[in-house]
Amino acid sequence: MWTKITAWLRREADTRDLDEELEAHLAIETHERIERGDTPAAARHAAHRAFGSVTKIREETRETWGWAEAERLADDLRHGLRTLYKTPLWTAVMGATLAFGIGLSTAIFSIVYGVLLEPLPYPNADRLVALWSSAPIAAYQRFNVNGLDWLTWRKRAHVFDDIALARLVANFNLTGEGTPERLQGARTSSNLFQVLGVQPVTGRVFTEQEQQSDAAVAVLSYGLWQRRFGGDAGVVGTTVQLNGGACEIIGVMPKTFAYPSPQFELWTPLYLPPDELQPGINYNYVAIGRLKTGISVARAQADMSAIMRAFGEEYPASNKLPDGSYVDVRVEPLLVSDTRQVRSTLWVLLAAVGCVLLIGCLNLGILLVARANARAREFAVRVALGATRARLRRQLLAEAVPLAVAGAIGGGLVAWALLATFTPLVPAGIPRMETVGLNVPVMGFAVTVSLLVVLLGAWLPSRLAHRFQIASTTGQGSRGAAAGTRVRGVLVVTQVAMTMVLLFAAALFARSLAGVLRVDPGFQTEGVLTMHLAVTRAAHPDDAQVSAFYNQVADRVRGVPGVIAAGFVNRLPLSGIDQTGPVQFEKRQDLPLTDTDWRSATPGYFEAAGIPLKRGRLFSDFDTPVSPRVALIDEQLAQRVFGRGNPLGTRVRIPIDGQPWTEIVGVVGHIFNATPERDVRPQIYWPESQRTQDRAALVVRTSGPPEGFTAAVIGRIQAVDPNQPVFDVRTMDAWMARTLGPRRLMTWLVAFFGGASLLLASLGLYGVVSYSAGLRMREFGIRLALGAQRGHVRSLVLRQAATLALAGCAAGFVVAVAVGRALQSLLYKVTSLDALSLLVAPACLTVVALLASAGPVRRAARTDPAVTLRAE
Amino acid sequence: MAPDALDVLQGTLDLLILRTLLWGPQHGHGIGQAIRRRSDDLLQVEHGSLYPALHRLQRERLIESEWGVTENKQRAKFYRLTPAGKKRLRLEESKWNLFVTTVAKVLRPQQ
Numbered sequence: 003m004w005t006k007i008t009a010w011l012r013r014e015a016d017t018r019d020l021d022e023e024l025e026a027h028l029a030i031e032t033h034e035r036i037e038r039g040d041t042p043a044a045a046r047h048a049a050h051r052a053f054g055s056v057t058k059i060r061e062e063t064r065e066t067w068g069w070a071e072a073e074r075l076a077d078d079l080r081h082g083l084r085t086l087y088k089t090p091l092w093t094a095v096m097g098a099t100l101a102f103g104i105g106l107s108t109a110i111f112s113i114v115y116g117v118l119l120e121p122l123p124y125p126n127a128d129r130l131v132a133l134w135s136s137a138p139i140a141a142y143q144r145f146n147v148n149g150l151d152w153l154t155w156r157k158r159a160h161v162f163d164d165i166a167l168a169r170l171v172a173n174f175n176l177t178g179e180g181t182p183e184r185l186q187g188a189r190t191s192s193n194l195f196q197v198l199g200v201q202p203v204t205g206r207v208f209t210e211q212e213q214q215s216d217a218a219v220a221v222l223s224y225g226l227w228q229r230r231f232g233g234d235a236g237v238v239g240t241t242v243q244l245n246g247g248a249c250e251i252i253g254v255m256p257k258t259f260a261y262p263s264p265q266f267e268l269w270t271p272l273y274l275p276p277d278e279l280q281p282g283i284n285y286n287y288v289a290i291g292r293l294k295t296g297i298s299v300a301r302a303q304a305d306m307s308a309i310m311r312a313f314g315e316e317y318p319a320s321n322k323l324p325d326g327s328y329v330d331v332r333v334e335p336l337l338v339s340d341t342r343q344v345r346s347t348l349w350v351l352l353a354a355v356g357c358v359l360l361i362g363c364l365n366l367g368i369l370l371v372a373r374a375n376a377r378a379r380e381f382a383v384r385v386a387l388g389a390t391r392a393r394l395r396r397q398l399l400a401e402a403v404p405l406a407v408a409g410a411i412g413g414g415l416v417a418w419a420l421l422a423t424f425t426p427l428v429p430a431g432i433p434r435m436e437t438v439g440l441n442v443p444v445m446g447f448a449v450t451v452s453l454l455v456v457l458l459g460a461w462l463p464s465r466l467a468h469r470f471q472i473a474s475t476t477g478q479g480s481r482g483a484a485a486g487t488r489v490r491g492v493l494v495v496t497q498v499a500m501t502m503v504l505l506f507a508a509a510l511f512a513r514s515l516a517g518v519l520r521v522d523p524g525f526q527t528e529g530v531l532t533m534h535l536a537v538t539r540a541a542h543p544d545d546a547q548v549s550a551f552y553n554q555v556a557d558r559v560r561g562v563p564g565v566i567a568a569g570f571v572n573r574l575p576l577s578g579i580d581q582t583g584p585v586q587f588e589k590r591q592d593l594p595l596t597d598t599d600w601r602s603a604t605p606g607y608f609e610a611a612g613i614p615l616k617r618g619r620l621f622s623d624f625d626t627p628v629s630p631r632v633a634l635i636d637e638q639l640a641q642r643v644f645g646r647g648n649p650l651g652t653r654v655r656i657p658i659d660g661q662p663w664t665e666i667v668g669v670v671g672h673i674f675n676a677t678p679e680r681d682v683r684p685q686i687y688w689p690e691s692q693r694t695q696d697r698a699a700l701v702v703r704t705s706g707p708p709e710g711f712t713a714a715v716i717g718r719i720q721a722v723d724p725n726q727p728v729f730d731v732r733t734m735d736a737w738m739a740r741t742l743g744p745r746r747l748m749t750w751l752v753a754f755f756g757g758a759s760l761l762l763a764s765l766g767l768y769g770v771v772s773y774s775a776g777l778r779m780r781e782f783g784i785r786l787a788l789g790a791q792r793g794h795v796r797s798l799v800l801r802q803a804a805t806l807a808l809a810g811c812a813a814g815f816v817v818a819v820a821v822g823r824a825l826q827s828l829l830y831k832v833t834s835l836d837a838l839s840l841l842v843a844p845a846c847l848t849v850v851a852l853l854a855s856a857g858p859v860r861r862a863a864r865t866d867p868a869v870t871l872r873a874e
Numbered sequence: 875m876a877p878d879a880l881d882v883l884q885g886t887l888d889l890l891i892l893r894t895l896l897w898g899p900q901h902g903h904g905i906g907q908a909i910r911r912r913s914d915d916l917l918q919v920e921h922g923s924l925y926p927a928l929h930r931l932q933r934e935r936l937i938e939s940e941w942g943v944t945e946n947k948q949r950a951k952f953y954r955l956t957p958a959g960k961k962r963l964r965l966e967e968s969k970w971n972l973f974v975t976t977v978a979k980v981l982r983p984q985q
Contacts, residue, residue: 023902023951024925030903030948059922066930 013067020063024056075396082400093405096366099762100409100455103362105416106755108440108448110355112421113428114348115447116438122337123258125199126292131299132339133165133289133306136332137323144332144339145580146285149274151313151331152191155289158309161302165291166194167272168261171579173536173697174220174268176230177725178243184536184727185226187268188261194269195221197292198261205238205253208271216273218249224257226267244270246540262288262340264436281313282320282329283583283658290336303333324594344432346828347748354507354755357500359451361762364497366405366459368490368766370398372773402460410452414440417448432744490770491806494763498810498851499817501756501763502843506818507825508756509839511749514830518745523738524673525575526612530734531708531715532574535726536697545694546627551722552604552690552698553623558718559702560606562711567703569606572695575675576741585686587643588653588663595657598639599675599685602693608670610701611734616640618650618668625689631664632689638672639684654686664688677741679830701734708733748828760846763810764854771803772858782862783870792863799862803855804848811844818843887919887927889970892955892963895937901950902928928953936962 028049035045053059086093121127134144135151152167159165168190176183192213195201208219220242222231231237241248249270260266278284293302307330314321314328321329338345418440428435542548552570559568573581584595605621608614616637625632633654640649653663676682690698700719704711716728732740739746775782782795822834832839894900894908905928906919931937936959942952955963 019951020925020929022949026901026948026950027903027921030901030944030946030950033946033948053921055922059925062922063925063929066926066933 016067017060017064020060024053024060028053028056075400078397078400079403081397082402083404085401086404092369095765096369096405097408097412099362099365099765100405100459101412101416102758103359104409104413104448104451104455105420106758107352107355107359107451108413108417108444109420109424110348110351111447112417112440112444113435113438114352115441115444117432117434118337118341118345118348120434120437120443122340123260127337128335129163129293129295129297130198130336131291131293131302131333132336133291134332134334134339135285136330138330147287147289148281148283148285149287150279150281151310152287152289153279154313155291155306155309155331158312159291159302159305161294161297161305163292163294164193164197165289166197167191167287167289168194169272169287170262170266171286171697172270174244174270175246175536175538175725175727176242176244177246177538180230182725182727183230184534184729185267186265187220187270188266189272190269191272194261194290195255197290198259199292200255200259202253203256204235205251207253207269213271213273217271218244218247219252219271220244220249221253221255221269222251223255223259223267225264227254246538260436263433280320281317291333299333299335303331306331306333340433344744347744350507350825350828351748351751354504354752357504358755358759358762359455360458361497361500361759361766363455363458364493365762365766365769366402366455368493368497368769370401370460371490371493372769399456399460402456406452406456406459409455410448413448413452414445417444428747490773494766494770494806495810495813497759497763497766498807498847499814501759502811502814502847503818503821504752504756504759505843505846506814506839507821508749508753509842510822510825510829510832510834510836511745511752513832513836513839514828515742515745515749517831518678518742521674521678523575523678524613524671525734526703527734527738529704529706529708530610530612531702531704531711531731532699532734532737533712533715533731534697534699534729535719536729538723538725539696541723541725546691548694548696549604549627549689549691555700555719555722556604556606558722559700559715562714562718564705564711565702565715566705567606567609568700569608569610570604570690570698570700571607571611572602572690572698574699574701574737575611575673576677576738578741580676580682582683584657585654586657588655590643593643596639596643597683599683601685601687602690602695602698603687604690607701610703612703613673614671616669616671617648618666620668620670621687621689625691627691631662631692632667633664634668634670634687635666636670636672636685639686640669642684664692678738679745745830760850763847764850767803767806767851768854768857770806771799771855772861774802775799775858775862779862779865779870782865783867786865787867795865796859796863799859800852800855803851803858807848807851811847814847815840815844886970887923888931889963889966890917890919891924891927891931891953892936892959892966895953895955895959896963899940899942899952899954901942901944901952903950904944905953931959935959 028046031049031052032042032045035048036042040048050056122130124130133147133155135147136142136144147167149167152165155162156165168188170188172187172189174185174187176185192208192210195207202221203224205221207221208217211217212219222237227233227237237251238253239250241250243249255269261269272287291302293299310321310331311328318328323329421438421440425435425438537548537551539548542551556568556570559565573579581600582597583600585598586595587593603621605623605625608620617640618634620634621632635649635654643649644652649666649669651665653665655661655663670685670687672681672684674681675685700715702708702711702715712731716731719726719728778798782798785795786792818840819835822836822839826834890909891905894905894912897908900908902921902924906921906924909917909919928937928939932939932953935956937953938956939951939953942950944950
């Protein structure tokens with residue numbers, strides 16, 4: 003290798019040396035001839051004649067040096083660049099197409115890689131799994147874990163190194179120095195850090211004993227440590243005011259530690275009160291386990307299912323499901339579990355952008371083959387002069403390589419610009435966006451894609467067109483182009499088919515999005531301001547004090563001019579977190595338990611959120627902790643349990659011994675609580691005063707744009723308690739848009755990709771139609787000369803365009819049906835065989851195909867027989 | 875060229891060059907002349923084969939070259955056998971001898 007490189011570097015000198023050597027040879031021979039008596043001129047002439055062609059000998063000798071191949075390639079590249087330079091518009095369009103295609107696909111891949119593929123930042127992260135409770139028959143694929151299950155698993159399962167438990171919904175109000183701040187943290191079992199395999203950067207993590215004794219200690223995230231404590235190592239061992247009580251900071255985790263997400267800044271011991279450890283209730287936790295080395299997820303799943311079956315047999319009252327099976331457990335890789343919401347969306351986007359790129363490649367191929375055909379005669383002459391076919395193929399490649407290099411560089415820049423621009427706009431709720439970037443694997447992807455571009459764009463068509471029809475071309479003009487025309491026809495049909503599939507998918511998604519946007523969620527989103535607060539328990543130790551605080555705040559907020567209504571609910575609709583449980587009805591104990599959304603609300607909430615009262619009354623200030631227990635149910639629950647009967651006055655309760663019977667005093671409208679796309683369960687509401695929650699959302703109905711009320715509302719809250727942090731302030735419209743963000747993004751992107759591929763395919767179609775019309779100019783001339791109407795010539799060209807477009811649509815139709823079926827789970831109220839979408843896509847394509855062929859049609863009709871016939 | 879000149883068999887040119895250089899360093903022109911003289915003008919080495927062969931042998935490190943001056947004070951590039959070249963020559967010679975006797979046996983059986 004080294005000698006090759008040095009030989010390459012020395013080649014200029016070597017060539018000079020060779021020339022001198024051959025010159026010396028001739029000099030010696032001439033000298034000999036002069037000595038034999040020739041005149042110098044005759045001698046020199048004879049020597050040359052005896053020697054033969056100096057150029058040929060020099061070239062043949064140089065061949066032995068071994069870098070002739072490389073030199074030829076350089077020649078080809080030079081030639082390719084010259085060809086590209088001669089057609090600047092074509093080159094610019096192709097380069098831009100490729101840069102755009104590579105850039106887009108690299109940007110999308112970087113998201114796919116960062117979110118779905120890059121391992122979690124923990125040692126041996128492939129052994130980390132999430133454990134969920136599961137009751138497939140009740141449409142609960144995954145739900146949270148209860149404490150007793152966790153203790154059982156730890157005792158009985160042998161496939162794990164250990165299993166950790168965490169309660170993610172934990173609010174911490176940090177008060178004292180600086181502004182009061184609400185921190186999102188998690189209460190965790192002491193073994194969490196060990197399961198994840200992460201040591202603190204300073205200090206320590208809490209012990210099992212601290213966990214069981216509910217010690218007031220906290221571990222900080224690196225970000226919080228930097229932000230609030232300036233990265234001072236002395237903070238370990240000091241105390242801060244957390245939720246109104248003293249809490250000791252014992253350690254700081256490294257920057258990479260982001261369990262369960264980077265928004266979490268604090269970890270404290272998870273105390274499990276013994277009375278909470280019952281089967282079948284208080285599914286409040288998430289569990290993660292570390293598999294023993296060599297144990298597969300499937301094996302762990304089998305073991306855990308067996309354990310849950312045995313456990314269910316011990317506690318059939320709580321764990322037996324109506325069909326006789328038991329509450330199960332679901333084991334899945336932690337990374338898969340974390341990203342399950344966006345997985346299919348991201349793969350769809352990657353596939354769509356891959357199609358766009360492929361269509362761009364096909365364009366390159368079509369145009370390169372067209373040029374190769376236009377140069378068929380040149381090639382034929384060169385073959386006659388001894389060029390090999392491989393050499394001709396290499397020349398096609400030499401035109402594609404500079405384009406691909408330009409495309410790769412441009413693509414890198416495009417990807418960088420796209421990521422820089424759009425990453426901040428990505429809707430919240432897509433996990434792990436922070437790991438997205440142009441890292442080594444992503445750049446590797448871009449390079450691979452560029453290589454594929456070269457292969458697909460140049461090599462494949464040149465293989466397809468390997469019958470260059472050389473023999474016939476030399477003699478018979480344009481007929482040799484027939485093979486190339488067929489190849490280009492195949493490529494264009496492929497393009498059209500892929501475009502049709504993309505457009506079809508875009509139409510399906512657009513119809514789904516439109517459907518979702520039409521959904522009436524059951525509450526009003528306009529003119530509503532929302533914000534969250536979590537009460538400091540030390541300041542309000544009793545539930546009665548908490549609900550009194552809520553009422554006091556709501557009263558004050560109602561005093562703000564322009565506020566129409568205000569109230570609290572413990573969790574907003576569409577919050578993305580379920581809070582559910584079964585209820586039973588006093589007179590209808592024959593019915594199976596009904597699964598419901600549980601919400602605690604204060605008076606004023608329903609007016610503020612625009613949830614209508616259908617029957618009876620709403621909560622009032624007279625519903626207090628000591629007054630008779632009351633509840634509201636929604637119309638769906640009323641209908642399901644009572645039919646047309648009157649639910650008012652009947653009693654309902656949580657089906658656990660000791661839970662009080664509660665009187666139904668009203669029926670309210672049903673709302674979409676989980677997602678606007680799926681109506682999951684009916685709702686039941688308890689008064690905040692009788693079922694108090696530490697965390698609540700304030701909902702304020704305003705008479706003007708709600709944003710303008712933010713400062714005034716927060717002012718009223720802090721007038722009641724200056725130490726009360728407020729978080730997550732949004733209008734209800736923004737709150738709702740947040741839940742639609744991923745769908746909206748997917749729809750727009752797929753539509754955008756569909757549009758881009760439509761543009762590319764029309765370019766390809768235009769290229770083919772106009773090229774083959776050009777080849778047939780002579781034929782058109784003859785036809786016109788023999789009396790054909792211009793309309794007939796027009797129809798000849800149009801017919802070709804229509805044939806290509808229709809063939810593409812037909813092929814695309816077959817693929818679209820399969821693709822639609824694969825996308826079904828991402829659609830909303832649209833079937834995968836949606837007739838409208840199946841019509842729209844080919845209609846778009848046909849129109850564009852006709853537009854693309856308008857130019858060539860006009861040119862063909864304007865053919866002047868006299869000119870074309872004289873030309874050949 | 876003599877009317878009954880023989881073509882140099884493919885592959886034997888290397889052998890002839892190496893053998894010629896055994897007598898001492900020689901330039902391209904001299905090598906061609908030496909082969910012709912020693913074959914009584916029956917073997918004519920084409921220049922178009924000679925120079926590529928010389929350069930190939932040099933690449934294989936069987937011979938090496940150096941600029942020098944001829945008896946007539948003319949500049950020329952002289953080729954010289956390397957130790958590897960000598961070894962190769964011995965090997966090629968024995969292969970050639972085997973080839974010649976074998977072909978002879980086939981052509982004149984039972985003699």
